[in-house]
Amino acid sequence: MKSLGSFRRKFAPWNDPEAKPFIAIENVTKKFADFTAVDDLSLNIYNREFFALLGASGCGKSTLLRMLAGFEEPTAGRILLDGQDMRGIPPYKRPVNMMFQSYALFPHMTVEANIAFGLKQDGMNKADIDTRVAEMIKLVKLERFVKRKPHQLSGGQRQRVALARAVAKRPKVLLLDEPLGALDKKLREETQFELMDLQMKLGLTFVVVTHDQEEAMTMADRIAVMDKGKVMQVATPAEVYEAPNSKFVADFIGNVNMFEGMTENVANGKIEIAVAPDNMLIRTDATKTCSVGQPVGFAIRPEKIRISRKQPADATFNSAYGEMWDIAYFGDMTVFHVKLDSGRIIKAASLNAMRTVEDPFGYDDKVWINFDTDAGIVLTA
Amino acid sequence: MNTTWSRFNIASLVVGFAFLYLPIVLLVIYSFNESRLVTVWAGFSVKWYVSLFHNQSFIDAAWVTIRVGLFSATVATILGTLGALAMTRYTRFRGRLLFSAMIYAPLVMPEVITGLSMLLLFVAVGMDRGIWTITLAHITFSMCFVAVVVQSRLVTFDRSLEEAAMDLGATPVTTFFKVTLPVILPAVVSGWMLAFTLSLDDLVISSFTSGPGATTLPMRIYSQVRLGVTPEINAACTILIAIVTVGVIIASIANKQREVQRARDEQAAARN
Numbered sequence: 001m002k003s004l005g006s007f008r009r010k011f012a013p014w015n016d017p018e019a020k021p022f023i024a025i026e027n028v029t030k031k032f033a034d035f036t037a038v039d040d041l042s043l044n045i046y047n048r049e050f051f052a053l054l055g056a057s058g059c060g061k062s063t064l065l066r067m068l069a070g071f072e073e074p075t076a077g078r079i080l081l082d083g084q085d086m087r088g089i090p091p092y093k094r095p096v097n098m099m100f101q102s103y104a105l106f107p108h109m110t111v112e113a114n115i116a117f118g119l120k121q122d123g124m125n126k127a128d129i130d131t132r133v134a135e136m137i138k139l140v141k142l143e144r145f146v147k148r149k150p151h152q153l154s155g156g157q158r159q160r161v162a163l164a165r166a167v168a169k170r171p172k173v174l175l176l177d178e179p180l181g182a183l184d185k186k187l188r189e190e191t192q193f194e195l196m197d198l199q200m201k202l203g204l205t206f207v208v209v210t211h212d213q214e215e216a217m218t219m220a221d222r223i224a225v226m227d228k229g230k231v232m233q234v235a236t237p238a239e240v241y242e243a244p245n246s247k248f249v250a251d252f253i254g255n256v257n258m259f260e261g262m263t264e265n266v267a268n269g270k271i272e273i274a275v276a277p278d279n280m281l282i283r284t285d286a287t288k289t290c291s292v293g294q295p296v297g298f299a300i301r302p303e304k305i306r307i308s309r310k311q312p313a314d315a316t317f318n319s320a321y322g323e324m325w326d327i328a329y330f331g332d333m334t335v336f337h338v339k340l341d342s343g344r345i346i347k348a349a350s351l352n353a354m355r356t357v358e359d360p361f362g363y364d365d366k367v368w369i370n371f372d373t374d375a376g377i378v379l380t381a
Numbered sequence: 382m383n384t385t386w387s388r389f390n391i392a393s394l395v396v397g398f399a400f401l402y403l404p405i406v407l408l409v410i411y412s413f414n415e416s417r418l419v420t421v422w423a424g425f426s427v428k429w430y431v432s433l434f435h436n437q438s439f440i441d442a443a444w445v446t447i448r449v450g451l452f453s454a455t456v457a458t459i460l461g462t463l464g465a466l467a468m469t470r471y472t473r474f475r476g477r478l479l480f481s482a483m484i485y486a487p488l489v490m491p492e493v494i495t496g497l498s499m500l501l502l503f504v505a506v507g508m509d510r511g512i513w514t515i516t517l518a519h520i521t522f523s524m525c526f527v528a529v530v531v532q533s534r535l536v537t538f539d540r541s542l543e544e545a546a547m548d549l550g551a552t553p554v555t556t557f558f559k560v561t562l563p564v565i566l567p568a569v570v571s572g573w574m575l576a577f578t579l580s581l582d583d584l585v586i587s588s589f590t591s592g593p594g595a596t597t598l599p600m601r602i603y604s605q606v607r608l609g610v611t612p613e614i615n616a617a618c619t620i621l622i623a624i625v626t627v628g629v630i631i632a633s634i635a636n637k638q639r640e641v642q643r644a645r646d647e648q649a650a651a652r653n
Contacts, residue, residue, distance in 0.1 A: 071544055091547040104545035108563045117559075118549030152646040169549065 013046040022047040028077035037063040039229035050206045052216035055226035061209045065175050069098045097171040101178040103162035105150040112146045118169045136164040156187050176208040192218050225249050246381040250299040259298040263290045278342040283317040288378045300376035305348035312370040319370035412615035419610050429616040442601035453519035454577035461527025469535040487525045496589030510592030518590040519580040527572035534568030
């Protein structure tokens with residue numbers, strides 16, 4: 001069997017101009033009195049995609065999900081699901097199901113009855129319901145707990161019941177509101193992979209809302225980074241991380257060192273940026289078209305910065321001198337905080353590939369930092 | 382924590398309980414009195430209980446009371462629950478404060494005023510007074526109590542349960558009967574029991590709104606007492622007390638067991 005990854009790499013309907021979006025969100029605005037929760041937002045989500053809405057609390061991601069489920073109606077704009085306009089269609093008539101953050105399991109029903117609830121509403125006959133419920137219970141490995149009520153289950157088991165209940169009806173789209181938010185870290189990591197596996201097996205479209213960027217990066221085919229009711233960037237996890245389109249996204253996803261400077265030289269596919277406060281010259285591949293004398297930002301991830309005791313061969317650009325200010329050891333990697341002479345702290349991460357290191361960096365060591373011309377990204381927004 | 386019993390604590394306990402229960406204990410003791418005189422003990426006997434069950438006017442009154450209680454408690458529970466739902470669900474409509482104040486007002490309204498106003502209403506619309514007017518009056522004052530009890534449960538009700546039901550294809554009506562009602566049922570049942578109890582022991586409002594042929598047990602007892610307290614009345618009251626006490630004990634034991642079971646279940650769930 002092929003691993004998920006090999007399939008995932010080939011799965012990219014968003015790059016296909018012929019592909020029709022499964023969920024089309026067109027210029028949707030949602031206002032609550034004076035507060036605009038979702039602001040003229042447009043988004044296409046494709047069939048069988050694992051799509052993540054990522055943002056801090058209050059960015060409008062949950063409101064968007066609730067509009068997909070039918071609990072809220074857009075103030076303006078429209079939502080098409082498989083070509084059908086969803087306006088005015090109540091939640092109980094939509095071919096989507098939702099997994100709630102609180103799980104919202106019916107406390108007076110057993111695991112079995114919870115999973116069967118949606119099927120009963122469809123008027124399915126008893127035998128088919130039993131078969132489907134048994135199938136779902138097997139899928140989420142809850143065979144031992146069918147007769148239990150929600151309060152007799154652990155957090156992880158409740159989460160699986162909620163999931164089984166939500167997918168039992170084979171919805172076209174499964175909406176997940178912070179699906180792993182209530183689990184502890186270890187369980188969360190396991191469950192991430194279970195969710196991805198389930199999505200592949202059932203061939204459903206998943207839309208997940210999360211504030212946890214690691215969760216979004218691990219699970220999703222594409223991520224929409226949201227802020228103040230708007231989508232800042234929609235891209236694959238790798239693109240969002242390596243090629244953020246704005247300072248906001250660069251800063252929101254992962255750790256980043258952000259420099260503000262002025263372009264000095266634009267030629268031969270290279271851009272030179274003068275960072276005045278740090279007296280630094282950055283030479284980088286031109287990832288953006290810029291003119292000379294334009295104020296720009298430059299973002300570089302900590303793991304792309306090298307630290308050395310020796311001065312780099314050419315210290316005229318992409319390098320700076322400072323002292324070791326802080327060392328945070330994480331086991332798999334170490335993050336160094338280097339304080340430049342200008343007072344700025346640079347974060348540099350290095351993988352601990354060896355168990356022991358000869359002459360490791362210590363506090364107050366004088367060190368050089370430097371990075372390659374393709375290590376960072378120029379940001380104009 | 383200091384668990385020693387100081388003299389002061391014991392004294393206040395004794396005085397407090399004596400204050401609460403001495404009259405009731407006396408009443409119960411004298412219901413078993415052989416003598417016709419209420420204040421003279423002449424030996425143990427259950428003859429007043431026997432004579433009570435042969436007293437047709439008492440039996441009739443008890444029957445009226447029970448019918449009024451069952452019917453008014455049921456209707457009051459339905460109306461009170463609907464009121465509580467409206468109060469918790471539509472939190473931002475114009476005049477909500479006035480509306481909620483109007484639900485609470487009858488709780489503190491003097492019964493005499495409620496009774497009198499009901500009487501005036503029944504007279505104005507030309508309704509013959511009897512068992513139905515008592516029932517209507519009881520519904521009116523007890524539904525507020527139900528609304529308060531149910532509302533306190535609804536405040537902590539997780540709305541996402543209803544959303545989940547609708548998301549799974551249940552219409553709002555199905556959602557109410559399959560999800561909302563079962564979850565708030567304990568509060569609805571306590572509301573019903575409260576309304577039933579209130580109806581059972583109401584004297585003032587019943588007196589105002591009753592008519593010929595419709596006498597409730599409290600009214601019967603009260604009118605009898607005006608002619609002098611007989612041990613028969615003591616016996617009737619003792620039976621009422623016994624019913625209430627047994628009811629309360631059963632309810633609290635059931636409640637306690639449910640809690641213990643739930644705590645045990647949750648511990649077991651956390652372990653595996």
